[in-house]
Amino acid sequence: MPLSVTGRETRPRQRLGHGLRTVSDIAKLAGLLAFVSGAALTLGSDGASAQAAGQSDRGQARKAAAPKSAVAPKAAAQPAPAPTGKPAERLLVEAAELIYDNDNNTVTARGNAELHYGPRTLQADRVRYDRASSRVFAEGNVRLTDETGAVVTGDTMELTDDFRNGFVDALRIQQTVEMRGQPVRTRFSAPRGERVDGEQTTFESGTYTACEPCKNNPETPPLWQVRAAKIIHNNETHIIGFEESTLEIAGIPVGYLPYFEAPDPTVKRKTGFLTPRFITSTALGSGISTPFFINVAPNFDITLTPSFLSEQGILGQGELRHRLDTGTYTIRASGIFQTTPSAFLPGPLGAGDRDFRGSIETTGQFYINDRWRTGWDVVGVTDKWFLDNYRVRNSSITTDYFREAVSTAYLIGQGDRSWFEARAYYFKGLSSYDWQKEQPVVAPVIDYDKRINGPGFLGGEVRFEANITHLDREATDFQAIPRTGSYYFNPTVNGTTYSLYETCTTFTRSTCIIRGLSGSNTRASAQLSWRRTFIDDAGQVFTPFAYLRTDAFFVDPRNSGYQNALAQTISTTDSDFSGRVMPAVGLDYRYPFVSNFGPLGVHTLEPIAQVVIRPSETHIGRLPNEDAQSLVFDDTSLFEWDKFSGYDRVEGGVRTNLGAQYSVVTPSGWYANVMFGESIQVAGVNSFRRGDLANVGLDSGLERRESDYVGRFQLSPNQNISFVTRARFEQRDFTVNRLETGVIARLNPFAPIDLSMFYSYYAAQPLLGFNNRREGLTASATYHITPNWFVTGSALVDLTHYLDVRDNFANAYTSYLANPVGAAPVYTNPGRANLAGLSIGGGYQDECTTFSLNYIVSPTAAALGVTERNRTVLLRVELKTLGEVDLRQNVNIASTADGIAATR
CATH class of the missing domain: 2.60.450.10 (Lipopolysaccharide (LPS) transport protein A like domain)
Known part of the structure; x- marks a missing residue:
């Protein structure tokens, strides 16, 4: 002591x-x-x-x-x-x-x-x-x-x-x-x-x-x-x-x-002003947004954001967030009475004829009990250009090239071995290529999945799947293959002709694809399947399986009212009910050979063979295909029982899938895997050779009796480096039809560098609308100068000029229709490499400060309808506990966005 x-x-x-x-x-x-x-x-x-x-x-x-x-x-x-x-x-x-x-x-x-x-x-x-x-x-x-x-x-x-x-x-x-x-x-x-x-x-x-x-x-x-x-x-x-x-x-x-x-730092929520945002735009002028946060209660707040714009007046925005015992909901609204509508093009290419413009979005999710929940994400806009013109944040917008606002409501239930989901969808097209009447309203979409142990001597697993889908569309959704000979429907507005959406005077597979039919379509599908795995004394793995698939279709076409080709060339004008049944049995066989070489690791060679026996598919091309248009044949789908991505199509005929994979795992952490295989149509009609209205199956690598080869190579020397390559090769001459390869690496402790690189190549698929090959490279790297300072950069290289050609053709064709002098433009591709995107920057980060400055050049989204790249400077400064500032400045020399008048 x-x-x-x-x-x-x-x-x-x-x-x-x-x-x-x-x-x-x-x-x-x-x-x-x-x-x-x-x-x-x-x-x-x-x-x-x-x-x-x-x-x-x-x-x-x-x-x-x-x-x-x-x-x-x-x-x-x-x-x-x-x-x-x-x-x-x-x-x-x-x-x-x-x-x-x-x-x-x-x-x-x-x-x-x-x-x-x-x-x-x-x-x-x-x-x-x-x-x-x-x-x-x-x-x-x-x-x-x-x-x-x-x-x-x-x-x-x-x-x-x-x-x-x-x-x-x-x-x-x-x-x-x-x-x-x-x-x-x-x-x-x-x-x-x-x-x-x-x-x-x-x-x-x-x-x-x-x-x-x-x-x-x-x-x-x-x-x-x-x-x-x-x-x-x-x-x-x-x-x-x-x-x-x-x-x-x-x-x-x-x-x-x-x-x-x-x-003070102990406060998580406090009524008061938030960091302002500065705005500069040709159509909006200069301005500032001043968010004001209102802490109504610990579970309830409101944010009001007036934006004062020199060209258009005051844009009002508000957001309400409320958390309850069983869930939460939000409401976000914005609107403006424009003082200078002429800064935007008139309809149908812009909102220059509107005084008021705005949007509203609401989201919610509530738990009914520990197994069931319901919710929604719904958005409404006065016009498809508003969100971009006024830079309004919206969580329901998809981030792909063809942007759209997706509204949905849902009910979801989950059991120990079951799943239920019911949804409704509404799609608002935000692309310059979109015509709203071609967008479907989908309600309901109901999915159910239940798995149980097989009864008695059957054993294994029994699975029941069901799907019900109903949708309505006012006008048939055409996609013209971009080549001379395709036709556009061109309405006249104020004496000027514009290209608003695609159509075909006559439906042929070489010039036109149909993404969706007008009218009302309903499908109900159910599938009951069974499988069980057996392993014999020699280590061979046998998995027999069987399934029964049933589908019922009700098609109510709508063929009048719009000049986008006669649907009679595609389907009948009458309501039609049809059914489809597809039984199948099959066997999956694998025989892994395993050897342990001590410090050289565990090596496994596994041959794989699979056979599926079933009748031929029926009604090919006579039934709508809405949910099975995304077909990618590669190593991940080689051993799928049915290679279609949705319920509207079902694979038929007798097919054998063959392959093998080799893997190595070492005590030091190395991992490598190689896989190679192909699919063979043994008997019956090849479902991928008979293209439907969207040509699904054609140019996929499965349309011939012997498919293209598919392969995969993975290598990971340690947890900091990962390399993967997937490829599809022409069966006859081993030509590469599809290649995706990439590497992600952190070079510590050898060098303070993080890098990634991805390369993609896709051969031309003319029957799917891709007349030229697509090839691109993206690379990014970050160099940590010190533990706090770093520089970073990335680049997107369009090796075939595909992005520019696609956009240039669409805009050139629209300009030609507005002033049809001389010959119409022809879809061509010079094949030159092009720097499509670039990002360079740097920053600093420690326990109290975050700073970054970036210059970004990116492809313009289709919603903007312009060919010039977006050039933006981003500055972010955060002093932790004190506040943060985000500045975004567009530095394009000249930019005319879709919906914005060129005279401004």
């Missing part, structure tokens, strides 16, 4: 209880612990007054016999009595020694004094209580930790007798808060601080930062700090006010505000 040494005697270190002579003495010292938190002081326990009186009597007797100054040993701490009605709380004091100065009427705890009162702890070299002035002093390395974990340090602390007012010299406060799941440590400091009424702390000539001090030189100014003549921190309202404040970067002043205030 540590010892306390005085001038004449050595005493064991003990808990202090009897050294303080009255309840008031204990209370005065304990109250010091409430200095920062301002907590009410409650001490003692019931029935302790007699003990306190006894302590006082012994103290008086000691006073009569002792010299003017005495040193008392420490003893076990005892609970002190508390005022009537106050809850009990123990005060524990540790110190090397306790000194009574009876002449000066003081009591001093000296030598690593440590006081524990509830969740608060005070540490100091010396703590002195002056009974005459009713003041308490803590001196030397004073450190106070409150119940929140905040640490207050100073050279001295001085408190008044009610412990709600006082001063601290060389004040420093440190507190850890959480931001985005990461701890951030904040720091206040001042030569002197004052506390008033236990609620407000004032820092004279104070500083605030979230940066760690330099380890080698703590006196060096932090990366950033706010220095103010006065910092006022109100612990009740949790607001920090800065008077005559200056923002310093590395000790250099860079900004000044006479006064500003912000919530």
Whole structure:
């Protein structure tokens, strides 16, 4: 046990209880612990007054016999009595020694004094209580930790007798808060601080930062700090006010505000203004958005964002978020009465004929119980250009090239081995190529999936799947193959002819694809399947399987009202009901050969063979195909029972799938895998040779009896490097028809570099609308100059000029139709490489600061209808706990976006 040494005697270190002579003495010292938190002081326990009186009597007797100054040993701490009605709380004091100065009427705890009162702890070299002035002093390395974990340090602390007012010299406060799941440590400091009424702390000539001090030189100014003549921190309202404040970067002043205030770091939500956003646009002019956040309740808030635009007036935006016991919902709305509608083209190519434009979106998700939930994501817009023209954020917009806003509502249930989902969809086309009457309304889409153990001797797994889909479309969705001989429907608006959407005068597979038929289409599908795996003594793996698929279709075509070709050339004009049944049996066989070569790893060679026996598919081309248009034949689909991606098509005939894979896993962490195979149509009609209205199956690599070869190669020397290649080769001459290869690598510890590179090649598929090959390369790299500084860059190379050719042809054809002079443009591809996208930048990141600057060149989305690249500068600065600024500036020299008048 540590010892306390005085001038004449050595005493064991003990808990202090009897050294303080009255309840008031204990209370005065304990109250010091409430200095920062301002907590009410409650001490003692019931029935302790007699003990306190006894302590006082012994103290008086000691006073009569002792010299003017005495040193008392420490003893076990005892609970002190508390005022009537106050809850009990123990005060524990540790110190090397306790000194009574009876002449000066003081009591001093000296030598690593440590006081524990509830969740608060005070540490100091010396703590002195002056009974005459009713003041308490803590001196030397004073450190106070409150119940929140905040640490207050100073050279001295001085408190008044009610412990709600006082001063601290060389004040420093440190507190850890959480931001985005990461701890951030904040720091206040001042030569002197004052506390008033236990609620407000004032820092004279104070500083605030979230940066760690330099380890080698703590006196060096932090990366950033706010220095103010006065910092006022109100612990009740949790607001920090800065008077005559200056923002310093590395000790250099860079900004000044006479006064500003912000919530302290403990506040997660607070009513007030958010970071403004600046706007510059040809059609909108210059402007600023000023978001104002309203914290209605802990589970309910509203954000109002007026945007003041020099060309168009005031754009109003609002967002409401509400979290309830069973779920949450949001409502986001925006709108503007345009002061200069002529800045945009008139309809149908723009919204220049509209005074009011706006949008509304609502999302929600609610849990009915632990198995069922329901929700929605619904968006409505006045026109398809609004979200882009006014840069309105919307979560329902798809991010692919042909953008659309998808509205959906759903009901989902999940059991231990079952799944139910019912949805409805509405698609709003946002591309310049979209005609809304070609977009379907899909309601409902119902899916059910249930798996159970096979009964009795069958064993294995039995699975039941069902799907019901109904959709309506006003006009047939045509896609003309881009070549001379394709025809467009061109309405006249204000005497000018425009190309709005594609059509075909006569439907032929070489010139036109039909993505969806007009009218009402309903399909109900069900599939019952069984499979079971057997492994014999030799290690051979046999998996027999069987399934029965049934489909019922009801088609009600709509063939009049629009001049987009006669649907009679495709289907009948009468309502039609038809059915389809597809039974199948099959066997999957695998025989893995495994060898362990010690340090060279475990090697596995696995031949695979699969046969599926079923009748031929019926009604090919006579039934709509809405959900099975995405057919990709590669290593991932080689051993699928049915290679179509949806229910509208079903694979038929007898087919054999053959392949093998080889893998290696070493003790050092190496992993490699090679797979190769092909598919053979043995008997019956090849479903992929008979293309439907969308030509699905043609140019897929499966349309011949012997398919293309497919393969995969994966290599991962360690957890930092991953390489994968997938390819499809022409069966007759091994020509590459599809190739995707990429590598992701972190070169640490050899070099502070992260890099990735992906290359893709797709051969021409003229029957699917791709007359030329598509080939591209994307690469990105980040170099960490130091643990904090980095530079980064990426590039997208269009190796065949495909993107430019596609957009140039569409725009050239539209211009020709507006002024049909000379010959119509022909879809050609020069095959030149083109830098389609570029990003370069750099930044800095540490525990308190994030900074990044990027220059980005990217392909323009189809929704904008322009061929020029987007050129944008992005600047982001975040001073953690203080705020962040995001600036985005378009630096195109000239840009005419779809819906924006060229004269502006």
